[in-house]
Amino acid sequence: MVWLPEPPEQEAIDPAVLAQRAADKMTLRGPDIGITPKPGGKGVVGMPVYMWTAKTAETYGPNTASASAGGLTVTATAKVKKIVWKMGDGQAVTCTTAGTPYKAAYDKQPSPDCGYRYTEPSSTTSTGKYHVTATSTWVIDWQVTGGGGQGGQLTEIRNSAVDITVAEVQVLN
Secondary structure (H helix, E strand, O other), X not given: OOOOOOOOOOOOOOHHHHHHHHHHHOOOOOOOEEEEOOOOOEEEOXXXXXXXXXXXXXXXXXXXXXXXXXOEEEEEEEEEEEEEEEOXXXXXXXXXXXXXXXXXXXXXXXXXXXXXXXXXXXXXXXXXXXXXXXEEEEEEEEEEOOOOOOEEEEEEEEEEEEEEEEEOOOOOO
């Protein structure tokens, strides 16, 4: 131990650096895709497609972590702001909720918050399937604890994808 007449100067810590450290401690994933038709099953042109993600801390939020250094503590909270669904047919749907999981009782009703309808069968693609990509935009709000209201925001992007088959129904008279 050494006695000093003055405390050693502490290096100033940028709260934004601590915010990134807190964000790096979080596990933020792409959507845990739920979709009808289910991958491996078949949907029908013109029928409602429901899209959703499981609402966990890692797939939708909120997810919280903290980081400390130099006498500062930053707490960060991440939540998904939106999910952009690229439907594999050139169209995209932006959903600002986690979506509603499909139930058989919904029958042919469209999704109340995150849905789509295909107008062409997936047989028109080179693979015979639609490659559906879901991209989550995570917004991470951070605050310095006891730091006089210092805070800010970070953004992270995560993706997931599935392949689905959509068929055309032929009606004969």
